[in-house]
Amino acid sequence: MEQYLRVGVIASTHGLKGEVKVFPTTDEPERFRKLKKVFLDTGKEYLPLKIKSVKFFKNQVILKFDEFQDINEVEKYRGKDLLIDREQALPLAENENFIVDLIDMDVYDEEEQRLGTLTDVLQTGANDVYVVETEEGKEILLPAIPSCILEVDVEAAKMIVRIPEGLL
Incomplete structure (x- = not known):
């Protein structure tokens, strides 16, 4: 079983202060409000990121991370997955699977x-x-x-x- 589960994909940047628009791949996008951290799959490593703020716009989630302060720091991560540890996953109902x-x-x-x-x-x-x-x-x-x-x-x-x- 995979240790990490994808909850979103960075679609684009948002503004100039390092926020990103995320396309949620979870059935419960509201769960981002409760998440404190996620892992960014850079392609080489899983970079832990602390979530500073969460907003919603249309079908996307706008996230601000403590680690990024401007657009130039996050622009290179467009299209990258955001993951959570399996232990952070929402509980499954009977006969449900990831x-x-x-x-x-x-x-x-x-x-x-x-x-x-x-x-x-x-x-x-x-x-x-x-x-x-x-x-x-x-x-x-x-x-x-x-x-x-x-x-x-x-x-x-x-x-x-x-x-x-x-x-x-």
């Missing part, structure tokens, strides 16, 4: 026949859709609903599914 824990999971049908590898999760609004790539390079799109997703074992990186009639 997407990062599902990616690369082996997917099997009810008879334990391997279907392929889960490569992506599409968030459609109604329910998520799991993208499974088969050994032949084809994609199977599975709705993430209880009648289809029978078992998810994050520790074993294994998922057992029921293929809806007519899907294949």
Whole structure:
């Protein structure tokens, strides 16, 4: 399991005093109000940043960090991920998983026949859709609903599914 979870991506700078506009990748953007620190994935290291202030504008979060005082210091981090330690994550409800824990999971049908590898999760609004790539390079799109997703074992990186009639 990944130790760090992405909560946002720096979209651009905001003003001249080192603030950044962040596109939130969390289901709960309001959580930024409670966060005290995040880690900036610079591509070489995870740089700890202390959050000084949080504002919201449209679908973005505007953050000010103690470590940056002007636009020139933060401009180079456009497009970089903001992460939190897994321990800072919001608690999951029953049968919920972090997407990062599902990616690369082996997917099997009810008879334990391997279907392929889960490569992506599409968030459609109604329910998520799991993208499974088969050994032949084809994609199977599975709705993430209880009648289809029978078992998810994050520790074993294994998922057992029921293929809806007519899907294949």
